[in-house]
Amino acid sequence: MILAIDGMQPEIGHEVLWVIRDCLSGEILLAKTLLSSRNEDLVALLLEVANTLDVPIDGVVSDGQQSIRKAVRVALPSIAHGLCHYHYLKEAIKPIYEADRHAKKELKKKVRGLRDIERSVTNEDKDLVTIIEDYCSAVRSSITNDGHPSLEASGLKLQENLTLIEQSLERMEKKVLYHHL
Numbered sequence: 122m123i124l125a126i127d128g129m130q131p132e133i134g135h136e137v138l139w140v141i142r143d144c145l146s147g148e149i150l151l152a153k154t155l156l157s158s159r160n161e162d163l164v165a166l167l168l169e170v171a172n173t174l175d176v177p178i179d180g181v182v183s184d185g186q187q188s189i190r191k192a193v194r195v196a197l198p199s200i201a202h203g204l205c206h207y208h209y210l211k212e213a214i215k216p217i218y219e220a221d222r223h224a225k226k227e228l229k230k231k232v233r234g235l236r237d238i239e240r241s242v243t244n245e246d247k248d249l250v251t252i253i254e255d256y257c258s259a260v261r262s263s264i265t266n267d268g269h270p271s272l273e274a275s276g277l278k279l280q281e282n283l284t285l286i287e288q289s290l291e292r293m294e295k296k297v298l299y300h301h302l
Contacts, residue, residue, distance in 0.1 A: 123180045124150070124170065125205065126189055128158055139163070141170050144182055150174075163192035171197060184208040217274070225276035228283065229264050252293070259286050 123144040128137040136154040143150060150170050155162050171178060180201040183189045185208060193202045204212075235257045242253050263282035267275045 122174060122176050122178050123182060124167075124178055125182045126163070126167070126193075127184060128155075128186075139166055141166060158186070158188045160188045160191040160195065163188055164196040167192055167196035185212075221274040221276035223276075225279050228276065228279050232260050232264060232283065235261055256286065256290065 124141055125144045126139065126141045128139045130137045136156055137158055138152060138154050140149060141151040142148060150173075151166060153166060155166075167181075178197060178200050180203065181193050181197060182203055182205045183193070185204045190202065193200065203209075239254060239257050242250050245253075260283070263279055263286070266278070266282075
């Protein structure tokens, strides 16, 4: 059996719901609320589960919180303890996520002034106004779409979307120039 342990705290200062489940079957083995996350309290939870199982525990998976690490070392000293994939990857991706977030911030600076563009064309041809408003809307939509952080690089996605919008504008410009010749 491989155990997963995690605590969920709805609000700071409230009890933490601790859940221990079997990773292989998904079955919840224990769910208890505790006022603290002290490793002594977590040792008691782990021992309660370990003492009721009829099968050996091969490992423990958690988010790597220090109190959990200490509790596993005390309660199950000979059992392997690892980070869950989600938390491990989340930690590994942090530098890339921060670089991407910074890149997105810089890209957003370059596309400011959409309102000024929309206001500047109010006296133009109705079809041209509609086209410009649509392009402004596409840019606005791109800069507010954050996707799913750490799973999608929103800065790269913004760069891709802005490049597609730019290419579309270039094609539009060629069509307008061609029709005027």
